[in-house]
Amino acid sequence: MELDVAEPLEIVEANWLPIVRRYIRRIGLEETIERLVPSQMHVSIGQIVSGMVLDALSGRTPLFRLQESFGPLERELFFGREVPAEIFSDHNVGRALDRIHEAGASQIFSEVSLRAANAFCVDASRVHGDTTSFSVFGDYDWPEPWLQIEHGHSKDKRRDLKQFVVSMLCVEGAVPVFGKTENGSASDKTINNRLLTDISRHMARHGIGEGAFVYVADSALVTGPNLKKMADIRFLSRLPANFSECGRAIRDAVAAGRWIDLGPLNEEGASAKRPAARYKVHESGVTIDGESYRAVVVHSSAHDRRRRKRLDRAVAKERKELEKLDREVRANPFHCRADAEKEAERLSRRGTFHRVRAEIAEIHRHGRGRPPKDRPREPAWIEHSLSLRIEEDPGKMERPLMEAGCFVLITNVPETAEEIGSPEGLLRLYKDQIGIERNFGFLKDPAIVNAIFLKNPGRIEALGLVLLIALLIWRLIERDLRRHVEETGETLPGWDGRRTRRPTAFMTTTKFIKIYLVKTGEGWRLAAPLTKPQLEYLKALGLTPRVFTDP
Numbered sequence: 001m002e003l004d005v006a007e008p009l010e011i012v013e014a015n016w017l018p019i020v021r022r023y024i025r026r027i028g029l030e031e032t033i034e035r036l037v038p039s040q041m042h043v044s045i046g047q048i049v050s051g052m053v054l055d056a057l058s059g060r061t062p063l064f065r066l067q068e069s070f071g072p073l074e075r076e077l078f079f080g081r082e083v084p085a086e087i088f089s090d091h092n093v094g095r096a097l098d099r100i101h102e103a104g105a106s107q108i109f110s111e112v113s114l115r116a117a118n119a120f121c122v123d124a125s126r127v128h129g130d131t132t133s134f135s136v137f138g139d140y141d142w143p144e145p146w147l148q149i150e151h152g153h154s155k156d157k158r159r160d161l162k163q164f165v166v167s168m169l170c171v172e173g174a175v176p177v178f179g180k181t182e183n184g185s186a187s188d189k190t191i192n193n194r195l196l197t198d199i200s201r202h203m204a205r206h207g208i209g210e211g212a213f214v215y216v217a218d219s220a221l222v223t224g225p226n227l228k229k230m231a232d233i234r235f236l237s238r239l240p241a242n243f244s245e246c247g248r249a250i251r252d253a254v255a256a257g258r259w260i261d262l263g264p265l266n267e268e269g270a271s272a273k274r275p276a277a278r279y280k281v282h283e284s285g286v287t288i289d290g291e292s293y294r295a296v297v298v299h300s301s302a303h304d305r306r307r308r309k310r311l312d313r314a315v316a317k318e319r320k321e322l323e324k325l326d327r328e329v330r331a332n333p334f335h336c337r338a339d340a341e342k343e344a345e346r347l348s349r350r351g352t353f354h355r356v357r358a359e360i361a362e363i364h365r366h367g368r369g370r371p372p373k374d375r376p377r378e379p380a381w382i383e384h385s386l387s388l389r390i391e392e393d394p395g396k397m398e399r400p401l402m403e404a405g406c407f408v409l410i411t412n413v414p415e416t417a418e419e420i421g422s423p424e425g426l427l428r429l430y431k432d433q434i435g436i437e438r439n440f441g442f443l444k445d446p447a448i449v450n451a452i453f454l455k456n457p458g459r460i461e462a463l464g465l466v467l468l469i470a471l472l473i474w475r476l477i478e479r480d481l482r483r484h485v486e487e488t489g490e491t492l493p494g495w496d497g498r499r500t501r502r503p504t505a506f507m508t509t510t511k512f513i514k515i516y517l518v519k520t521g522e523g524w525r526l527a528a529p530l531t532k533p534q535l536e537y538l539k540a541l542g543l544t545p546r547v548f549t550d551p
Contacts (some may be wrong), residue, residue: 005022010519011527012073013170016512018548019541020057021078023473024050027116037103041095043087047079048096048464051088054078056470057509066093073519080551094459101458106180107466113177113472114205120476124171124206126420128433129195129217131168131188132440135161136460147457152185156444164457166443166464167191169202174435175475179468180201181461188220196229214420215415216433222410224289230412236430239295241407245286250406253282253297254399262424265431277302279421287412296409296423299402307404313398319390322354326388333363333383340384347388353400355393361385442474443467476540478505484540492540493533503540513536517548524549 024030030046030252037045055069066088075083086092100108117124133357135158136149149162156163164184182191195247200210210232215221219238239246264276278301286295334340337360344358364379371377409430409438415421420429481503485491494500494507511534516527530538530545 010073012036012071012077012517012519014074014077014517014548015058015516016509016515017054017058017078019477019508019512019538019543020473020544021050022547023476024053026119026477027112027473028119029053029112029419029469032112032115033100033108037099038097039096041092041097041099043092045096045099047083047087048093049100049469050079052466052471053470056467057474066090073381074083077517077524077551083231097459097462098456100462100465106178106302109179109465109468110177110202110205112469113175115285116472116476117175118207122175122479124177124203124208125213126171126173126429126432127177127199127203127213127215128170128173128436129168129192129199129215129221130189130433130436130440131165131182131186132444133163133165133184134444135163137161147181147461148183148185149457149460152183153187162459166440167193167195168436168439168468169195169199170436170439171206172479173432174439175479176439176468176472177206179464181464188218189223189226190516192217192221193223193226193229196226196233199234214417214429216429218433227288227291234411234413234417236409236411236426238430239286239410243286243288245288245295246408249286249295249297249408250403252284253406254402256282258282259299260423262427265424265428268290279427280326281427283423286408294411294413294415296411296426298407298409298427299405300407301405308401311400312403315392318351318353319392322351322356322388322390325350326390329358329386329388333385335381335383337384340386344386347386351390351393352395353393353396355391355396357389357391359387359389361387417520439471439475442471474505477508478503480542481505481508481537481540490540492536503537508537508541513547526551530546 014363030044030050033046033210034044039045050412051066053072055066058069067085067090070078070085070088072085074080075085089334117121128446133155135156136152139162147164149158149164151162152165154161154163163184165184166184167180167182168176170176195213202211204210211234214234214236215230216236219240220256221237222240222243240420241247259280259282262279262281264278280299282297283298284295284297287295325347329343334343340360344360347358348356348357361384363385365381365383365385366377367380409426411426413421417425419425481492485501485503491499491501492503492507493511494503500507515530515534517524519526526545526548538547
């Protein structure tokens with residue numbers, strides 16, 4: 001008797017990659033790459049880039065042994081048809097990176113981001129700029145006129161390694177619209193100066209005219225030449241402490257005491273052990289090179305806590321110096337009381353954080369010989385010894401403590417500007433700068449890109465394009481989640497079973513772990529029904545379960 005042997009099921013673990021694939025299609029990535037990158041290769045460079053983006057966002061070993069990352073079923077599922085594995089061979093990927101470099105990686109990303117911004121109706125009126133460095137291993141001795149991989153100011157604290165720098169522009173806080181690879185020794189001030197030359201052109205491509213956007217950057221933006229270039233560009237930055245106007249504005253604000261209390265602006269992540277920072281602001285003005293600008297002095301309780309340690313060190317250092325001075329003056333008495341009183345008055349003004357009181361004591365000195373028995377011994381001369389009483393002065397500490405918690409925002413944005421013209425609006429806009437800083441954390445995450453083993457600077461630049469596209473999709477997914485929460489008022493499942501109003505793309509990856517698809521004669525189907533949290537996330541992204549089963 002023959003037994004029926006069931007055919008083995010063809011199963012693939014898809015996880016959240018079908019969602020990523022849908023976003024790749026929505027921004028028209030493959031079509032844009034094919035149009036902008038001329039090539040005589042027999043394989044599709046658009047598909048190679050798409051595969052690299054999927055791999056970078058897969059949680060696997062990123063961009064390494066790409067040919068082995070996708071099995072036959074995965075290639076059929078993610079690309080809508082059977083794609084030969086040889087397309088993703090090291091040889092083809094390397095040649096594709098070369099073609100991307102020759103076509104201009106930054107120009108390609110600008111085109112991709114422009115198409116994405118149009119597809120998702122991204123607001124490009126507020127532009128955030130920043131830079132970071134990427135350390136690499138190796139000599140990189142050959143000279144490249146367009147990119148020097150060399151030693152520079154390492155933001156990774158790896159001064160022993162050569163590096164290259166990446167500059168980035170983001171809109172809506174964290175959605176990247178421009179990225180460029182810079183020389184390893186390039187300074188933020190120089191890069192900002194070059195960006196200011198091109199930023200109006202970049203924004204014009206997004207339909208934003210000059211004067212209709214605000215450029216937000218850190219304190220490296222504020223230099224004399226850069227301020228002159230921004231005569232027609234609205235900007236917001238932090239005034240560096242090495243400008244005398246910064247210290248003056250802070251001192252005047254503390255002396256005036258007319259603060260506007262804003263309270264905590266963002267309580268997300270606050271806890272009993274780590275309370276949310278509280279803010280208060282005072283608006284004034286500063287003058288630099290004959291030009292006047294608005295200045296918003298901001299006092300932050302978190303900033304105050306950080307600088308309190310520095311102030312405590314300064315107080316301890318001053319006390320140590322005053323105690324040393326006390327030992328010195330005790331060892332050198334004065335013969336004239338008037339001189340002792342004059343020195344005591346001078347010493348009483350020494351303390352910045354301490355109250356110093358100089359006390360004078362008379363010391364009777366006697367000559368040689370025995371004292372007389374019938375009367376008190378008369379002193380031969382009198383010396384006047386000084387001693388210092390040192391006490392911490394709370395009154396002197398109050399003002400430095402207040403000043404230590406302050407920083408200054410400088411801007412030419414008028415008060416009448418909608419939403420952002422007020423001091424609170426400007427502070428909220430500057431705090432959005434954290435979005436671009438988190439983007440750099442994404443690009444440096446070992447789960448996204450491991451140590452860069454490419455030895456060709458051109459391929460490094462092209463790899464940067466792939467990572468920027470992965471970042472763009474990551475932020476668009478997060479943006480859709482948060483817009484859904486804002487528009488509907490519905491929270492989404494967060495960590496530890498709690499609901500959140502600030503869902504992230506990373507949360508999405510964790511919600512769609514162990515999503516298995518089965519290949520049948522009729523197509524693809526889910527091995528198990530989706531859970532309620534998974535359905536909630538799909539709804540927030542404007543998707544249905546068909547995103548998994550319909551390549």
